[in-house]
Amino acid sequence: MHNYFTIWASNIAPSRDEARVLANYLNSRVGQLTLTPNRFYTDTATRFLLQASYPILDSASFEVAGALITAHRAHTAGEPAVTCILPRDGSTPSAWVLLEPRADSNGVAHLLPQLSEVQATDLANTVHARKPLLTLFDNHGRGVADVYPLDPNTLPLPEKTETLQPLEVKFADGLLLLGSRVQPEQAKPGQQVSLWLKWQSTHMLDDDYDLFIHLFNLQTGKRIAQVNQSLGSSILLYSHFWLPGLVVQDIHSFQLPPDAPEGVYRFEIGLYHRASLARVPVTIAGQRAATDSVVLGKLRVQVAPLPPPTFDLMTPFEDNILLRGLDLPTSSASDTLGIVLHWQATGVIAQDYTVFMHLLDEHDHLVAQQDNMPQQGRYPTSLWSPGEVVLDAYALSLPPQMQDGRYRLRIGLYDLPTGRRLRLLGQGQDYVEVMLQRLNGRFSLSGKGR
Template sequence: DLAPTHPLTADLAHAALLCGYDIVGEPRSGESAEVAVWWRVLNRPDRGDYGPIARLTDPWGFVWGETQPFHYPSEQWTPGELVIDHLSIPVALGAPPGDYLVHFSLYSPSGGSLLPVLDDADRYAGTYVELPLHLARAAVPPDIADLDIRSRLDARAGGLTLLGVNLDTTSARPGERLYLTLFWRADEAPLPDHDVHLTLGDRRLYAGAPVHGTHPISAWVAGEVVTDRYAPRLPRDMPPGDYPLRLRLGDLALDLGVVAVQAIERIFDIPPISHPLTTTLGDQVELLGYDLSAETAVPGDTLTLTLYWRALTEMDEDYTVFVHLVAPDGSMTGQRDNSPVGGSYPTSLWLAGEVVTDAYAIPVRAGAAPGKHRLEVGMYVAETGARLSIAGTPDDALLLQTVTITGP
């Protein structure tokens, strides 16, 4: 029987069962990654325009290529059929050689939605499946004119040239990422190793070999062009002001631009809370309590829930808060899932000890049945669905209280 060379199993919303994938040929920088994805149709989804979308992503989350063909939409699917879908993903010029992931999903343009990945217990487990592959260096160096360099520098450092830089972040809050791309060329080889040093004012943002320490200069070949992307976080305690961004590599020292660090108003005192609690989520965050606008509601009402969080540590993860109103039969009566403070203040910006007030408007479903409905909250990683653990709960969802739904 035919079978993929890289078998795996992933359930996409009970509509498609991913069986595995093949890598066709050798993916190369600046060319394409050819991937054949095997999946079996389980059921037709709710929309007829679902189709594959695949992104070539490095271990640090940068996307180096994407394809979204529309050659076999879900309106043509037949339950039980096996689909072997050949995807050609263009790879950006200068993409460093190394290990990458193809993030494979099924996407509906009309709904702007991705089919969720479900785990063995039918719980949400993210919106994509990871398909590992290795990218080889370019067979021929790219033409420099074809690179997307916005600021040409052509600065020489021994047998190395910094062709240019793209500074994508010129204003940020403490804790936010600074996006920067350096474009290098090895004019000769072999070359001695040198570390890249990036500083903002007197604060160190990065020190290490290029490509996050995975592609040292001594491994480069003559003529090789390396697109070297960075996204360091600004120190969370950095005062507001304008700071020079500087690069140093060996004898090369350059100012790359100025970054404005914005002020953040932080609160460390606990405000009055009508329902105080002390619940820890994964040793990362403490829920201090909540306020609720009403304990009874009718279908079509909107409840306002205010949560009070305290950071126990600094977090690199941007957690998503879930607020669920669950009917006695387990169906969802009302729901809000988003980053804290309406998406404007992600957890990665919080300082240890900081108190964050976080309000949610929860619409009660028009057809909600009368009875006592559970109000549950928690936090999870949006990419994987993994929740922060809460002791004493079966599914890491904290029951705040019940809300009584009465007839309209």
């Protein structure tokens, strides 16, 4: 069987003529590094023909790849330290492998993190600006790919690997989800957004897995977009090829619907077996997830900037939370007090806090209150991004036959498990006080309290 496949991969299969040409070139690269698109390396026949020279597949960050190229340059004086292969079909590869030959024939194929669309275009443009060393032709005289020299000093790869939000999600069958990132974090309806995922296999995978990604509105729970793809398909390295310890970073893109409502969205992802469609169990922080999926990332869909508050407060709390101001909607019914708070995260917020609002009369008697996490618990403070403004609406139920007069509204935050309140920065108290006037059953703002 081994001899038959060797003959098939090398000579017989016409569709594999490209594989033979590429493998012959790459196997001849003694002492030099080659940057090649995943689509070339991961082709079944090409990989088979490269096994003798590059039996090891691992993952490498851009920092590691840069160090390899810099160290390698010292041993290849007068020759290109690294060459790059680009397909002649005009495509712009985003997934790459750095092939490192070694004298003992234990060469290594270093799988690099997937490039964004902009990064991939920059790489292709920089490479195309140089004169190719040679063109690889198949048996029919068709150009398969061009080989370009690269200058390590101007190597068009990112200087560092993108930072992802760390995760600790364990899928059964030996798959870990280590991180994620949403790019951009704010978009308009109809715009393309990308979800970056970082995976690691803990042992050999005995099956191919498919990935589902659902984008849903955090306030309504409604799903507005979804993607179903084979795990590893975005980098053309399917999961049954993953070796123990391999780290894979890939990118999945969405096109937002043109009528996507404004609001905050999150991603729900999970895995299932391609053959049986059975979902793969998920463990998060040691607990089995009830839905065999995990919710991660955050995307804000916004058409226009949020309006400023009608009543400015600009009061900073501990843990990077600023109360910018509030609105009193004029449409509030006489038996409710409608309030819209304007919060802003001035930095990373460490945990989830509960908002309290207490309405007191002139005798300090509590006449109404409401305590809940922002946006009825649907948008906890730990999800807020630095600089983000969050509108948070409340409707306090008022007692029947409530009298007109002067009232005080106290607003603050606390940690629900401990009851500890956040203090105002530079002040001793733990709430903001706003003076209200009730006349003919309607409230109006009369100033800021003490």
